[in-house]
Amino acid sequence: MEVKVSAGFKKMILATLLFPTMLLILGLYHGVLQAYYRGGWIHDTSFWGLEYYQGLTLHGVINAIVFTTMVIVGFGHALIAYFLKKEPNLKVAWLSFWLMTIGVLMAAWAILAGKATVLYTFYAPLKAHTLFYLGATLLIIGSWVAFFSWIPVLRQWRKENPGKPVPLAVIGIFSTFIVWFVATLGVAAEVLIYLLPWSVGIMEEVDVPMTRLLFWFFGHPLVYFWLLPAYIMYYVFMPKLAGGKLYSEDAARLVFLLFIVFSIPVGVHHQFTEPGLSQTTKLLHSMITFAVAIPSLITAFTLAASLEYAGRQRGSTSLLGWMFKQPFFDKNNWFFAYLIVGLIIFIIGGFTGVVNASYNVNLVVHNTAWIPGHFHMTVGAPVALALMAIVLYLYAQLTGKEIKLKWLNLSVPYLWALGLLFMSTAMMYNGVVNGEPRRTNLGLTYLNPDNPLFKPEWVPYANSVLIGGTLLGTAAIIYFVVLFATMFSKATREGGVISFPVAETVHGFSGAKWLDSFRPWIIILIILIIAAYGLAIYDVINSTYGTSPGYSPVSPVPIK
Amino acid sequence: MDRSEKFALTLGIFFLIILFGAVLYAKSQSGVDLPGCVTDVEPYSEGKVDTLDDNRFQIQYVARMWLFMPMEVKLPVGSEVDIYVVSHDVVHGLQIVGTDVNLMAVPGAIAYKKYKFDKPGVYYVRCHEYCGVGHQNMEAKIIVE
Numbered sequence: 001m002e003v004k005v006s007a008g009f010k011k012m013i014l015a016t017l018l019f020p021t022m023l024l025i026l027g028l029y030h031g032v033l034q035a036y037y038r039g040g041w042i043h044d045t046s047f048w049g050l051e052y053y054q055g056l057t058l059h060g061v062i063n064a065i066v067f068t069t070m071v072i073v074g075f076g077h078a079l080i081a082y083f084l085k086k087e088p089n090l091k092v093a094w095l096s097f098w099l100m101t102i103g104v105l106m107a108a109w110a111i112l113a114g115k116a117t118v119l120y121t122f123y124a125p126l127k128a129h130t131l132f133y134l135g136a137t138l139l140i141i142g143s144w145v146a147f148f149s150w151i152p153v154l155r156q157w158r159k160e161n162p163g164k165p166v167p168l169a170v171i172g173i174f175s176t177f178i179v180w181f182v183a184t185l186g187v188a189a190e191v192l193i194y195l196l197p198w199s200v201g202i203m204e205e206v207d208v209p210m211t212r213l214l215f216w217f218f219g220h221p222l223v224y225f226w227l228l229p230a231y232i233m234y235y236v237f238m239p240k241l242a243g244g245k246l247y248s249e250d251a252a253r254l255v256f257l258l259f260i261v262f263s264i265p266v267g268v269h270h271q272f273t274e275p276g277l278s279q280t281t282k283l284l285h286s287m288i289t290f291a292v293a294i295p296s297l298i299t300a301f302t303l304a305a306s307l308e309y310a311g312r313q314r315g316s317t318s319l320l321g322w323m324f325k326q327p328f329f330d331k332n333n334w335f336f337a338y339l340i341v342g343l344i345i346f347i348i349g350g351f352t353g354v355v356n357a358s359y360n361v362n363l364v365v366h367n368t369a370w371i372p373g374h375f376h377m378t379v380g381a382p383v384a385l386a387l388m389a390i391v392l393y394l395y396a397q398l399t400g401k402e403i404k405l406k407w408l409n410l411s412v413p414y415l416w417a418l419g420l421l422f423m424s425t426a427m428m429y430n431g432v433v434n435g436e437p438r439r440t441n442l443g444l445t446y447l448n449p450d451n452p453l454f455k456p457e458w459v460p461y462a463n464s465v466l467i468g469g470t471l472l473g474t475a476a477i478i479y480f481v482v483l484f485a486t487m488f489s490k491a492t493r494e495g496g497v498i499s500f501p502v503a504e505t506v507h508g509f510s511g512a513k514w515l516d517s518f519r520p521w522i523i524i525l526i527i528l529i530i531a532a533y534g535l536a537i538y539d540v541i542n543s544t545y546g547t548s549p550g551y552s553p554v555s556p557v558p559i560k
Numbered sequence: 561m562d563r564s565e566k567f568a569l570t571l572g573i574f575f576l577i578i579l580f581g582a583v584l585y586a587k588s589q590s591g592v593d594l595p596g597c598v599t600d601v602e603p604y605s606e607g608k609v610d611t612l613d614d615n616r617f618q619i620q621y622v623a624r625m626w627l628f629m630p631m632e633v634k635l636p637v638g639s640e641v642d643i644y645v646v647s648h649d650v651v652h653g654l655q656i657v658g659t660d661v662n663l664m665a666v667p668g669a670i671a672y673k674k675y676k677f678d679k680p681g682v683y684y685v686r687c688h689e690y691c692g693v694g695h696q697n698m699e700a701k702i703i704v705e
Binding site for chain 1: 565569575586594657660670684691695699
């Protein structure tokens with residue numbers, strides 16, 4: 001089935017997808033450079049005018065916040081128009097785009113001018129330029145506006161289709177944005193109550209432990225906001241692309257709805273090693289984080305079952321032979337390759353995530369290179385590849401162009417995965433065994449043979465990071481070559497359509513009301529938040545003292 | 561849900577319960593625990609080492625841009641040490657490599673962890689949280705002999 005979209009809507013989606021994708025070039029550039037600093041090739045504070053920590057901020061903000069948020073919003077618009085057969089209000093959608101774009105430009109200016117080298121995690125009492133905080137706020141508000149434009153469309157659809165279940169993909173994208181909306185309330189509070197007044201000078205000092213608590217209220221659900229759109233593609237598209245069916249729609253719905261409940265009241269697991277939070281609070285958040293592994297375990301089963309079904313359709317008869325009977329190397333089915341490669345890497349990413357969540361086990365991994373090793377196997381593989389794929393996919397459909405250089409395009413996910421394996425496994429190992437720290441310009445000291453802090457035993461892992469970074473950079477270049485070759489080619493058919501590969505189901509939707517409604521899940525979420533964060537706020541108020549003046553990253557003397 | 565689905569889900573939850581049980585076991589039986597709230601210690605601003613007993617010590621670390629105070633501590637093998645850390649300026653981290661001492665130094669709070677140094681050697685005390693342009697220089701030592 002194809003859905004025709006209006007010219008204005010097409011333009012709006014293309015803008016929402018392509019602007020962040022162009023910025024991604026800058027973000028990926030400094031990703032590769034970081035591998036060269038951390039691998040011990042660059043022994044300097046900066047390279048071509050971009051300072052290490054400034055570039056690290058850029059890499060985090062662009063790759064993890066800007067690219068993800070804007071592409072997910074663009075993908076959401078497309079899902080709504082396709083599955084609910086009605087376009088969201090175009091003016092509101094453009095407002096969302098401009099809010100996000102202006103916000104991003106403000107923050108990008110602050111970062112590139114060197115006035116916001118505070119990493120995407122904000123890190124008060126390091127103080128950034130007001131436009132950095134303001135830009136982040138506009139980006140978030142812009143994404144809310146897009147979500148608000150979808151709500152009336154769903155309401156109307158429900159009215160016009162009484163008794164019909166909401167399509168799975170819509171359950172998915174609404175779950176994504178419910179998580180996002182609630183989570184971003186935390187960071188909005190942090191910015192509006194603390195960071196903005198402080199950065200413009202209304203407030204002299206800032207309550208650091210409280211800002212951190214509010215940040216991580218947002219910081220963990222953020223990863224599910226990244227992941228859920230990839231899950232939508234895995235559940236709704238991948239079985240079809242593999243030539244099979246989705247094993248169970250009930251399971252898929254349950255997964256999305258469980259993420260609403262469990263994504264948010266878990267943020268303290270990023271703060272296990274911090275003072276100011278009690279062991280009780282930490283244990284509770286650890287427990288709920290374990291609960292959030294349940295939807296991912298269901299996913300592992302359902303997706304494997306769906307792929308097994310596809311493999312058997314293709315003639316596999318043995319117990320495990322179906323695993324290899326998948327269209328891994330079909331250049332016309334490149335979308336499948338992007339998805340399946342990310343999914344396979346996510347097996348490692350998921351299990352290492354359980355390690356991080358495991359309360360006291362966190363002591364051996366916290367803030368070591370293990371952590372970026374881990375999350376490059378979640379956000380850096382399944383999410384990045386799925387979003388890069390959807391940009392290419394929707395671009396080709398909306399413009400009516402044929403994807404060029406198909407073999408090269410097919411090589412992207414495989415090169416990407418190979419690079420990640422070299423990079424992430426080395427970082428994880430050296431992080432746990434030798435305490436290699438994350439977010440550190442290793443090339444200056446720990447991996448600089450001329451420095452007294454030089455650690456020769458790190459060199460083999462550093463080399464692996466160099467190889468990995470180079471492979472990832474190569475994959476990224478190929479991706480952009482394919483994208484640009486496609487952009488500069490002529491349209492081969494009429495554009496302005498969206499058509500998604502939607503899988504049928506083996507076990508269809510049972511019709512259970514609680515799997516077709518968000519309300520009960522939101523209520524449970526609110527109760528869990530009150531319990532988990534009530535406890536945390538009580539701890540912070542009772543066991544921390546004083547406030548802090550602001551600091552610039554270049555001087556130990558507070559900013560006057 | 562069909563049978564295989566139920567089976568997979570039960571297996572998954574069982575697996576999570578085993579893992580979490582192991583976490584709780586390590587916490588209660590081996591005393592491997594996370595730092596909590598410290599409310600019985602006065603905020604301090606000088607880094608120092610106090611000898612409490614023959615093999616009991618207290619280190620009060622101050623983390624600042626971009627060094628730890630004290631920079632070097634010598635301890636006898638078998639020392640039981642109360643380790644505290646506060647920040648003088650921005651957020652820092654403190655990991656004693658090869659141990660389970662892994663703390664954040666957050667302005668406005670005191671972090672605490674107890675550790676027994678059973679093996680002789682040089683222990684690196686490393687800042688693992690971004691704290692400004694000099695972050696990569698922030699490494700102190702504990703020498704156990």
